[in-house]
Amino acid sequence: METNNTIGGTSAQVKRDNSEGERRMAHPIKHFRVITKHRHTVMKHCFRAGIPIRGLLHDLSKYSPTEFLPGAKFFDGSRSPTELERAAHGYSRAWVHHKGRNRHHFEYWTDYHPVTKQMVPVKMPLKFVIEMFCDRVAACKVYKGREYDCASPYEYFARGSAKKRMHEDTGALLERLLVMLRDEGEDKTFAYIRRDLRGKKDY
Numbered sequence: 342m343e344t345n346n347t348i349g350g351t352s353a354q355v356k357r358d359n360s361e362g363e364r365r366m367a368h369p370i371k372h373f374r375v376i377t378k379h380r381h382t383v384m385k386h387c388f389r390a391g392i393p394i395r396g397l398l399h400d401l402s403k404y405s406p407t408e409f410l411p412g413a414k415f416f417d418g419s420r421s422p423t424e425l426e427r428a429a430h431g432y433s434r435a436w437v438h439h440k441g442r443n444r445h446h447f448e449y450w451t452d453y454h455p456v457t458k459q460m461v462p463v464k465m466p467l468k469f470v471i472e473m474f475c476d477r478v479a480a481c482k483v484y485k486g487r488e489y490d491c492a493s494p495y496e497y498f499a500r501g502s503a504k505k506r507m508h509e510d511t512g513a514l515l516e517r518l519l520v521m522l523r524d525e526g527e528d529k530t531f532a533y534i535r536r537d538l539r540g541k542k543d544y
């Protein structure tokens with residue numbers, strides 16, 4: 342998952358980050374560990390949800406040089422490296438590369454509306470919505486650590502603006518799964534996805 346990308350800070354702060362950007366110490370091993378740990382958690386979720394192939398393929402582009410090198414350079418244990426890359430360069434090449442290749446991100450699913458010619462969100466295929474759910478739960482576990490409980494992913498979603506930026510039906514399904522997780526727990530939600538949802542043609 343890409344975390345909340347707002348940069349809280351003044352322009353002076355951004356400038357300082359910018360100058361630091363050029364002489365940062367890279368942390369390739371720490372970055373490798375973080376992305377691999379995240380991948381493994383998502384994989385476990387995807388297996389429980391009945392989409393093992395999506396689990397095995399999840400976030401593999403993070404090991405490509407375009408994503409890995411800035412990830413290591415801007416590694417900071419508490420914030421997403423893409424946030425710091427953005428502060429330093431005005432945008433994150435790693436994120437642009439990532440969202441353009443990974444179909445579990447709703448940001449991938451945008452296109453020009455055939456009539457209005459405006460860029461609009463496109464309805465995500467079901468398996469990628471499930472993968473997105475698995476990803477969000479995994480990311481939330483890492484950010485919250487011991488404070489994580491099964492309501493945390495819903496709370497994060499409810500606070501953020503993601504729902505407004507994805508296709509209506511996609512947002513509604515993701516929300517429904519996060520509410521189910523909050524109210525009925527992980528076992529029931531993954532069992533529901535695996536048995537009742539995964540095989541559906543549409544949602």
Ligand SMILES: [Zn+2]
Nearest residue numbers: 342400443446
């Ligand atoms: Zn991803």
